[in-house]
Amino acid sequence: MSKKSPSKFSIGIIQMAFTKKPKENVKNAVKWIEKAATQKAQVICLPELFTSQYFCQSENIDFYDLAEPLDGPSIKEVSKAAAKNKVVVIAPFFEKRAVGVYHNSAAIIDADGTIAGLYRKMHIPDDPAFYEKFYFTPGDLGFKSFDTEFGNIGTLICWDQWYPEGARLTALQGASVLFYPTAIGWHPKEKEEHGKAQFESWQTVQRGHAIANGVYVAAANRIGLEKQNPNSAGIEFWGRSFICDPQGIILAEASTDREEVLIAEVDLDRIEYIRRNWPFLRDRRIDAYGGITERLID
């Protein structure tokens, strides 16, 4: 339960573009947090790795310079904005935990600017131009929900969105909404043939998590064509951030190419209504799920 257990709270999903300059990105993020707060958002989520362009397009040790500790300057700036606007902010960042140990993390900043919790991305992808296994140690804090000023929320990060286990384990801890800060896009040469199917798979699997768990789901993606050098094709981040309700109904969806904020209401009475009518959590066969911890059952 949340600290104050209100029956409703408002969430804001920020869809942004990013420049090569971290300070500019932080400043832009703060501007969008203020805009979202003006629109009455109480829990605001930034996209994955919000201080930088998506540097994982190549394996380059110089990019470790972009990492900061949880008490570093970027999270401090966002904490100030959270306190000033009295909003909760999910700030996903490149975490420097120790020399040689870095994570793809999200700071959950409470409405007074204090740190309510930390999530470290559990599932780490590695695909051409998404070389995350090079940069990020897989999370060791497990799947978590966080009690904030306005409600109990969970966050996962990007690649986590393909894993029903992560959604389930977060929902079982009481989260009313699962946030998925994301950096997903098209390889430009694949877009025409596969782009529509890739987007639809991405959205569908997350709507599935909402339905299976009776929770809201909110995905915050970035936009823009980011190239690490002029000769590369780069990645075209597809935007289309969205929020869906516990029945998987889309409440708000963003464009593919504009910075914007999506606002929606998380209504605990709606969760109660859906879970009473379709009481999936009642009938889970926990006696028969042990094999989930196997790699394969072969």
Place this chain on the structure above:
Amino acid sequence: MSKKSPSKFSIGIIQMAFTKKPKENVKNAVKWIEKAATQKAQVICLPELFTSQYFCQSENIDFYDLAEPLDGPSIKEVSKAAAKNKVVVIAPFFEKRAVGVYHNSAAIIDADGTIAGLYRKMHIPDDPAFYEKFYFTPGDLGFKSFDTEFGNIGTLICWDQWYPEGARLTALQGASVLFYPTAIGWHPKEKEEHGKAQFESWQTVQRGHAIANGVYVAAANRIGLEKQNPNSAGIEFWGRSFICDPQGIILAEASTDREEVLIAEVDLDRIEYIRRNWPFLRDRRIDAYGGITERLID
């Protein structure tokens, strides 16, 4: 792997209406199996409880008369049709296991008419007019995949479709396709307000299982307004049986109100292509999924 490991096989999903007479239903099912075989289907799936109307609309001990053992006359008839047409058939039936122990089961009948396996519905619903906990002991055989003449397949039944755990555990055993024989419909008085969202949730969560696991999914539903007595509103079974591919793309979808057969191809090379490009199974955090066997993490 399947016995012969062909790289492709064809599946047929039968969408049927049901009368109050089991013999008529079995005869009609055999007719549809033959039609599907004529259209080159190799693995054919009938809807849930294929010998009867959906008797769970009320709690009435007389309906136990509808149950049959695995070697009873209805499964024998279907086995004959399977052998005659050289097709695999998933025949979901009301199983009498012992006096006082009944299951909602599916016989997997191989192409020579022998029994390749038995699945007993693991997740048992209980909602107004879906009083399944009265009739069916929850399955005790676990989640399973089956090696058949044409390929490795899994089956779950209806309410199982809301549980990502069941889909995952079946896919981890090597199934290329998850069949979901089903009896789902609208309460007529709810249809206008909630009907569209209910159908879409049902289809979306199953497409999500396809995407998360890189498998085909095929759902076989019944049609028709079934009333147990003239004064009840009954249930309007919504049809819309469908087949989707490992990316969640709909390959075939049936009407809401006609008996029909859907045919699609299961292509193991397509599964390989999808799983190579989005290697979700590679990155599962099996070290961190233990909580899945908890009821809640509270």
